[in-house]
Amino acid sequence: GSQNSLIQNEKMWKLMQSYIKNDKETIQQSIVNHVEYTLAKTRFDFSIFHAYQAISHSVRDRLIEAFNDTAQYFTHHDCKRVYYLSIEFLMGRYLQNALINLELEDNYKEAVLELGYNLESVYEQEVDPALGNGGLGRLAACFLDSMATLNLPAWGYGIRYSYGIFRQLIKDGYQYEVPDYWLDNGNPWEIERLDVNYPIRFYGYVRKIHENGKEKSIWEGGELVLARAYDNPIPGYDTYNTINLRLWRSLPAREFDFNSFNQGDYFKALEEREKAEYITSVLYPNDSNYSGKELRLKQQYLLVCATIQDVIRRFKKKKRDWKELPEKIAVQLNDTHPAMAIVELLRVLIDHEGIEIEFAWELVYKSFSYTNHTILPEALEKWGIDLLGNLLPRHLEIVYIINFIFLEKVSKKFPNDHHRLSSLSIIEESNPKKIRMANLSIIGSHAVNGVAEIHSKLLTTTLFKDFYELRPKKFQNKTNGVTPRRWIRCCNVQLAQLYTEQLGGDTWVTDLTQVRCLENMVEDPDFQNNWQRIKRQNKEQLKWWVKENCQIDINIDSLFDVQVKRLHEYKRQFMNILYVIHRYLSIKKTPADQRHAKFLPRTIMFGGKAAPGYINAKRIIKLICSVADKVNTDSEIGDLMKIVYLPNYNVSNAQIIIPATELSQHISTAGLEASGTSNMKFVMNGSLIIGTMDGANVEIAEEVGKENMFIFGALVDEIEGLRNHMRNTEPSQYFPPELNEVLQKIDEGFFGAVDELRELINTIRNRNDYYLLGADFKSYLEAQKKVDECYKNKSLWTKMSIRNAIRSSKFSSDRTIQQYADEIWGVKAFQIPNPSQNAR
Ligand code: NBY
Secondary structure (H helix, E strand, O other), rough: OOHHHHHHOOOHHHHHHHOOOOOOOHHHHHHHHHHHHOOOOOOOOOHHHHHHHHHHHHHHHHHHHHHHHHHHHHHHHHHOOEEEEEEEOOOOOOHHHHHOOOOOOHHHHHHHHOOOHHHHHHHOOOOOEEEEEHHHHHHHHHHHHHHHOOOOOOEEEEOOEEEEEEEEEEEEEEEEEEEEEOOOOOOOOOEEEEEEEEEEEEEEEEEEEEEEEEEEEEOOEEEEEEEEEEEEEEOOOOOOEEEEEEEEEEOOOOOOOHHHHHHHOHHHHHHHHHHHHOOOEEEEOOOOOOOOOOHHHHHHHHHHHHHHHHHHHHHOOOOOOHHHHHHHHHEEEOOOOOHHHHHHHHHHHHHHHHOHHHHHHHHHHHEEEEEEEOOHHHHOEEEEHHHHHHOHHHHHHHHHHHHHHHHHHHHHHOOOOHHHHHHHOOOOOOOOEEEHHHHHHOOOEEEEEOOOHHHHHHHHHHHHHHHHHHHHHEEEOOOOOHHHHHHHHOOOOOHHHHHHHHOOOOOHOOOOOHHHHHHHHHOHHHHHHHHHHHHHHHHHHHHHHHHHHHHOOOOOOOOOEEEEEEOOOHHHHHHHHHHHHHHHHHHHOOHHHHHHHOOOEEEEEEEEEOOOOHHHHHHHHHHHHHHHHHHHHHOHHHHEEEEEOOOOOOOHHHHHHHHOOOOEEEOOOOOOOOOOOHHHHHOOOOEEEOOOOOOOOOHHHHOHHHOOOEEEEOOOHHHHHHHHHHOOOOOHHHHOHHHHHHHHHHHHHOOHHHHHHHHHHHOOOOOOOOOOHHHHHHHHHHHHHHHHHHHHHHHHHHHHHHHHHHOOOOEHHHHHHHHHHHHHHOOOOOOOOOOOOOOO
């Protein structure tokens, strides 16, 4: 029926019905074909890099079949779609993940081996696409994997930056940033859509005309660029469904400026056109810090404007009433970065479609929902009205209209409450005035959520308290999750094998609650041995990586203690290294012949990028590296202690680091880490956590039991009191003596770099220890002591490790996404039948 109507050409339809087979010979044939016809290389001479390219193209062919079928199936069933809008998608490498989700890894391994290559080495050839900063971007990537796996009719929308997050080099203890031009060798995982281009306008003016007694607004003039679609297929696991991540790239608009061309300034005119490409060039490298640059606003608007055009085009494919819009689309805003989409959709509905504003507004807020990822004030987006009104003049007008209608309703409910009105207003009445993107997002959404219980609670009691009092039902919690495909099945193949053997199948990969059944194995000595063996092999692999990348030999029998995450004062890497110094000094004070009895060998590893302009974060890197230099070359210490700075922490390194970790640190000041997601990955891989009662740590403790973690530090309700105490007390008075001693050593120049390290320690002296290192240091010491005691008892540690992993199922992003689908989006699964012609 309707499939035939989509494809008129009978012959072509028949040909397209024949799916590629997946037996070894067919796979080999398709690889070799790509060597010859795609790469134009001779079959008898191709390098491992060519092998990677050819293999990727052959996998891509298979992805595309499923991808096309999925899109058609969703259209055919006219299902409600969810659009996940994010300024970042931190995808990591594709090849292994695609093969595992297609359940083709074994077939390819064999096929490739016979062609002379080891598939694992082929994986290493791929660049790591890093179009994101940290947690927020990686969450978007995990969500895509879960949406595909749960068969949801979902689309991701983002930006195809030419430069991802910078590559970090560490030289002499300093961070250097190298541009990441990741498209250098092409990208086999994307499909450039030459025919999907949307015009995007910037600047210009708004002209008012009168038609049938009504005022109409026309936004014109300014500059036009094009946004072109690049599609990235996202395969689900154990399903044929393959969804789309559509990324936009900016290009010069086709209609060029005849005037300047005619005036003979040919090169000047070309130069102007070239500038259009600059918009999507580079990802802003700030994590949790708002920069306020015009180019960033251009990026945001390009994403939003192209996406809304695409969404509306798809909605209009069928003839229907506009009132159906919220029944057919759900748009999720990953933080406020794409929040202009609210204004853009409203603009299109009223200015282009001629819909009455009150009705249009209802359609808009019923379609949108917003996720908040931080309560840090410096991360909240506020655009100056001059900048915004200049770039997007019509949008500024519409923001004022939305705000007026909204405040009017508020003042009916709360007459004369000016304080309330000014805190709820989209406009901050500062000089110059600013647009608060969070307020716009809340007002323009039917649901607002935080990313862990404690964070969602804080939103309703502090940051968004007044909004909560207005519309309590709007506020929800959706505790984050991570995908068990990449974070267990791909990165810890041996653990995955153990699970599959023990559970008699691999359905745990899509239903992680099954691993809870292994509770009865915790006391089993064979199981414990297997567990230890797997951890040790993962440690060997990391040891090799550290040797290769840091030229440091680490002790395989030492406790692998890891803190990897973006550098930030609130995450307190500083507190970690201060403890490390204390440990070092304690060893030195102990008589040489007693040291091995008193101290357990530890390898303390740090990793993470500092935003290029974040001076204190860079000083913390310098301190870590200076301490590492001193300790690692101290012959008295030997292999009792090694400190490593793991350079260029990214998704592919994380896949090696996390499975090898025994203790991971999640030690933010209570209330400041919205959720954290690496904590979940570490727990799933059998690492124990030393951490504060913050973000998702709180829920991890509920699941795995506090007795299986090392929890310390002030609780969130104690923070305000402690800050007051800190501001009113001489630091040397309330800092524990161990901390004072460490600070004094740094001050004396014991670790060199004395000027900048003094600057760093002054950030916690002088009664300005905002992140409360001084307040938490003592209980951190005690928690570290417990770590040592537990690690001494190998079997106790192993049991704790097993319990962490098998009780972590809540933190699968499948659970998270199912909750979004049921409680916010109202979308249902549509699974395509697996085509019978296919060997899969
Ligand atoms: O989002 C992180 C939170 O810090 C973390 O606790 C949470 O688990 C994770 C996922 O929900 N936030 C985050 O990664 N934020 C950013 O990357 C980010 C990037 C850019 C800007 C702000 C925040 N910016 O304003 O440009």
